[in-house]
Amino acid sequence: MDSSYSESDSPNPKTQIQMSRTYTIKVRDRATGKTYTLQVPEDRYILHTGEKQGVELPFSCRNGACTACAVRVLSGEIYQPEAIGLSPDLRRQSYALLCVSYPRSDLEVETQDEDEVYELQFGRYFAKGRIKAGLPLDEE
Numbered sequence: 001m002d003s004s005y006s007e008s009d010s011p012n013p014k015t016q017i018q019m020s021r022t023y024t025i026k027v028r029d030r031a032t033g034k035t036y037t038l039q040v041p042e043d044r045y046i047l048h049t050g051e052k053q054g055v056e057l058p059f060s061c062r063n064g065a066c067t068a069c070a071v072r073v074l075s076g077e078i079y080q081p082e083a084i085g086l087s088p089d090l091r092r093q094s095y096a097l098l099c100v101s102y103p104r105s106d107l108e109v110e111t112q113d114e115d116e117v118y119e120l121q122f123g124r125y126f127a128k129g130r131i132k133a134g135l136p137l138d139e140e
């Protein structure tokens with residue numbers, strides 16, 4: 001009698017494989033005016049999966065810190081527990097960081113205007129204004 005194991009010995013292979021759901025993500029790139037449609041499994045980052053599908057979107061750090069990949073969610077649900085660069089206030093305003101975001105439904109998102117999220121988060125701390133030359137170091 002042959003005692004070797006084969007795939008057909010498995011009681012029910014279908015019950016052993018956990019399939020993740022895949023969602024359709026529409027991304028409107030405001031810089032180029034193009035709209036892309038991606039298929040992203042629920043356990044994959046949207047930015048990385050888009051790149052594998054040939055879609056190039058803005059990014060820099062890929063760690064959820066710099067906000068270069070920020071989008072505004074127009075519809076759908078997104079999950080981004082590692083988005084440390086995005087304030088709770090901006091999350092409530094439907095912003096998300098695609099480099100560390102997972103889909104939880106079909107989604108429609110649009111990219112930010114250049115530095116939009118940075119300005120919203122930090123603009124009040126680094127207000128644009130006239131700089132007085134020499135101050136405050138010219139008091140010697």
Ligand code: FES
Binds near residue numbers: 058059062066069100
């Ligand atoms: S690329 Fe920096 S936060 Fe996404």
